[in-house]
Amino acid sequence: xxxxxxxxxxxxxxxxxxxxxxxxxxxxxxxxxxxxxxxxxxxxxxxxxxxxxxxxxxxxxxxxxxxxxxxx
Numbered sequence: 868x869x870x871x872x873x874x875x876x877x878x879x880x881x882x883x884x885x886x887x888x889x890x891x892x893x894x895x896x897x898x899x900x901x902x903x904x905x906x907x908x909x910x911x912x913x914x915x916x917x918x919x920x921x922x923x924x925x926x927x928x929x930x931x932x933x934x935x936x937x938x939x
């Protein structure tokens with residue numbers, strides 16, 4: 868029985884320690900991962916996600932009452 872190149876990708880250790888969903892991800896080429904990541908970001912934004920960072924209230928640079936930077 869001959870296995871495809873797709874099935875050969877990844878180490879035996881990964882097959883023993885990772886769930887199938889992760890194995891599928893690890894078996895993708897970098898280009899395939901890039902495309903799949905783009906799809907995930909599109910879905911995230913479509914569902915109302917935001918790329919705006921949340922304010923870091925422990926930052927010494929965060930001014931009270933201002934959450935965005937203003938340029939002069």
